[in-house]
Amino acid sequence: MAGLVQPQLAKNRILRSQTRQTVPDIFSEVDPEGFTVKQLPDKGRAVFTTKTFEEGEFLLWYRGDLVTRDVGERRDADCETCFRYFFTWKGTKWCRDASVEPTKQQLGRLVNHGWRGEVNSRMKIRENPHNEPELVLFSLKKIKEGEEVLYDYGVGDNFVFPSPTQLHSGVQDEKPEILQNSANLPPDPEKVCSPFYEPATQELLEPDGNFSQSNKPP
Numbered sequence: 001m002a003g004l005v006q007p008q009l010a011k012n013r014i015l016r017s018q019t020r021q022t023v024p025d026i027f028s029e030v031d032p033e034g035f036t037v038k039q040l041p042d043k044g045r046a047v048f049t050t051k052t053f054e055e056g057e058f059l060l061w062y063r064g065d066l067v068t069r070d071v072g073e074r075r076d077a078d079c080e081t082c083f084r085y086f087f088t089w090k091g092t093k094w095c096r097d098a099s100v101e102p103t104k105q106q107l108g109r110l111v112n113h114g115w116r117g118e119v120n121s122r123m124k125i126r127e128n129p130h131n132e133p134e135l136v137l138f139s140l141k142k143i144k145e146g147e148e149v150l151y152d153y154g155v156g157d158n159f160v161f162p163s164p165t166q167l168h169s170g171v172q173d174e175k176p177e178i179l180q181n182s183a184n185l186p187p188d189p190e191k192v193c194s195p196f197y198e199p200a201t202q203e204l205l206e207p208d209g210n211f212s213q214s215n216k217p218p
């Protein structure tokens, strides 16, 4: 009937228009406002919201060097960190390597894994103006002020993360800046932690704002 829109279609339309409007330029140097970092006993650093985000809103970029998967794996073999994000895009395997502690606040790399029922965000792939893939985090539902931002790393229900005392932040920059939150001290660079696992499925955010499913990794 004219004028009636199926609820799911309407929801998708809202999500598309929101993501089109709200993803700022990936090359802007700073993270958007609305987040802070806290140190948790069981997870190490964690990203919390300082304002409410609606469903489908852009949250953060996962910034890092773009390298091929082979290079990422070689780097992990040399010095394993938990900041290498492996993914498949247009049939090629890539890695965003965020191992170097940034001098500016870049919170996408600090978002922790959410277990079933906790997940409130999702990492998507978006092509930047240089035709490279960017990892962009979106809210999956309304996230109230003060909640931890969490997405599914794709590690499975039985995965056990190493304790935070084993966290390794990766290669340190020459002048690492202590981020604003006093609890946000960088982890001990001498320690190691698990690699970053590739989620089983990945959604691509096309330039027109539509989502499509990427190739699943073998």
Ligand SMILES: C[S@@+](CC[C@H](N)C(=O)[O-])C[C@H]1O[C@@H](n2cnc3c(N)ncnc32)[C@H](O)[C@@H]1O
Binding pocket: 042, 043, 044, 045, 046, 082, 083, 109, 110, 111, 112, 113, 114, 115, 161, 162, 163, 164, 167, 169, 187, 193, 194, 195, 196
């Ligand atoms: C990309 S880092 C996230 C930021 C990290 N918490 C930090 O302090 O730098 C991924 C690492 O955080 C820890 N982590 C993430 N999610 C976790 C969870 N749900 N429970 C326990 N540890 C978690 C694990 O050590 C994992 O290897």
